[in-house]
Amino acid sequence: MEVHKILIDGKWIKSDSGETFESVNPATEEVIGKFQQGNGEDVKAAIDAAEDAFEKWSSYPAPRRGEVLFKAYQLLKRDKERLGKLVTSEMGKVLPEGLGDVQEAIDMTAYMAGEGRRLFGHTTPSELPDKFCMTIRQPLGVVGLISPWNFPVAIPAWKLMPALVCGNTVVFKPASDTPLCAIELVKILEEAGLPKGVVNLVTGPGSIVGEEIVTNPKIRAISFTGSREVGIEVRKKAELKKVGLELGGKNGIIIMDDADLDLALDGVLWGGFGTTGQRCTAASRVIIHKKIKNKFLDMLFERTKILKVGDGLKKDTEVGPLVNKKAVEKVDKYTQIGLDEGAKLLYGGRKVGGKGFFYQPTIFTNVDVDMRIAQEEIFGPTVSVIEIDSLDEAINVMNSINYGLSSSIYTQDVNRAFKAIEKIESGLTYVNASTIGSEVHLPFGGVKDTGNGTREGGIEGIHEFSETKTVYVDYSGVLQRAQIDIE
Numbered sequence: 001m002e003v004h005k006i007l008i009d010g011k012w013i014k015s016d017s018g019e020t021f022e023s024v025n026p027a028t029e030e031v032i033g034k035f036q037q038g039n040g041e042d043v044k045a046a047i048d049a050a051e052d053a054f055e056k057w058s059s060y061p062a063p064r065r066g067e068v069l070f071k072a073y074q075l076l077k078r079d080k081e082r083l084g085k086l087v088t089s090e091m092g093k094v095l096p097e098g099l100g101d102v103q104e105a106i107d108m109t110a111y112m113a114g115e116g117r118r119l120f121g122h123t124t125p126s127e128l129p130d131k132f133c134m135t136i137r138q139p140l141g142v143v144g145l146i147s148p149w150n151f152p153v154a155i156p157a158w159k160l161m162p163a164l165v166c167g168n169t170v171v172f173k174p175a176s177d178t179p180l181c182a183i184e185l186v187k188i189l190e191e192a193g194l195p196k197g198v199v200n201l202v203t204g205p206g207s208i209v210g211e212e213i214v215t216n217p218k219i220r221a222i223s224f225t226g227s228r229e230v231g232i233e234v235r236k237k238a239e240l241k242k243v244g245l246e247l248g249g250k251n252g253i254i255i256m257d258d259a260d261l262d263l264a265l266d267g268v269l270w271g272g273f274g275t276t277g278q279r280c281t282a283a284s285r286v287i288i289h290k291k292i293k294n295k296f297l298d299m300l301f302e303r304t305k306i307l308k309v310g311d312g313l314k315k316d317t318e319v320g321p322l323v324n325k326k327a328v329e330k331v332d333k334y335t336q337i338g339l340d341e342g343a344k345l346l347y348g349g350r351k352v353g354g355k356g357f358f359y360q361p362t363i364f365t366n367v368d369v370d371m372r373i374a375q376e377e378i379f380g381p382t383v384s385v386i387e388i389d390s391l392d393e394a395i396n397v398m399n400s401i402n403y404g405l406s407s408s409i410y411t412q413d414v415n416r417a418f419k420a421i422e423k424i425e426s427g428l429t430y431v432n433a434s435t436i437g438s439e440v441h442l443p444f445g446g447v448k449d450t451g452n453g454t455r456e457g458g459i460e461g462i463h464e465f466s467e468t469k470t471v472y473v474d475y476s477g478v479l480q481r482a483q484i485d486i487e
């Protein structure tokens, strides 16, 4: 069994702790490899290496940093198949989605490589003569990246690529369910020619490795994707560091009485059961007009019962396993909660026997807006159906949660669509498409408890990892006092 290492200052080494943990394939329960149980000393060494590398890396012209990313983009494309299979083996999503995960990283890497030749600030006139005003973007310093397991290549790339093109150096802690995907991604950056110490990777528990990253004063910014509870802790402990948080979701699909029901059905199946419901953007609520509810539920039942649950590497599998045993227990606990609350189980609600962490796609109907299954993030293949009578009611239901990440409406009526776009409280709204499937060159993130107002991806991803400097150049040769010498 291969024992993987951590990367500090360009060297793959063992942790100071002398301990390891295992990563397990959730479909087969086979151990994929052993990984270092990093500790605070490892993180401190990683931070020192990143600090040392900062001067050199931040002084590289940004287009040259972009060139390293462009090389990484080519290598990711070369290795797409291998990495896609690794994603599926390590966290379970079906192979087309595993490949999609890698493609998202490829896209982000290409996009951020191009940013090396932009990193735009702006210029603006001065209120005084012979004076020039502009803003420029500068790196933050050493940044700490803490990534989740559900997009084990894509989300690390969302964080790494903008951080790097902006000239930061990095201490990276991946989720303990998917350390190998992270290691392979970082190896690609090494192969692309990233200088030593620019990215340092420490595997290990959040309570130790994450804690040191978040609290160490030498780290200038944290980018964290994970649960709401941990996000709140991160924000508190990070004190005055710049913090970017992408937390949970309880995303809904509104289906109005004029919707194309076949299209909406595809959207519900994809949003609810794609990635086995393990996306922050998963559609865990269906908010449906009562006129078409029964018809739609019949259609949904017929399609759900024939979904093939199994190992994501097998060709005909449509729904892979959950990530680990704890996740199965959590989803099952919510099935019981739903039943206790009086919701009606239309389909599923059971663990699948045998090896692997499988759970049936599960649909609850007769769900009230304030039930826990309609409010809390389950992060599994559980869809709650809530009946509504009007667009206003649908929007109220949509907004009745603490989260605000993604949302969707199916309607043929442009007035309804625009009303929903205006009134739904979420960072993303889709019209006649499901709640999942964001693109890397647009900002991604949410409102309310989904985060702290930051966005990843797009130009806002650059803002997350850079500082704005405002520059005034006075070429008048005399003292000009702003707000005073205005004649």
Ligand code: UN1
Pocket (backbone or CB within 6 Å): 104, 150, 151, 225, 278, 279, 280, 281, 282, 435, 436, 437, 438, 439
């Ligand atoms: C997530 O679940 O944290 O839009 C990210 C989507 C993907 C990313 C999801 N591109 O569903």
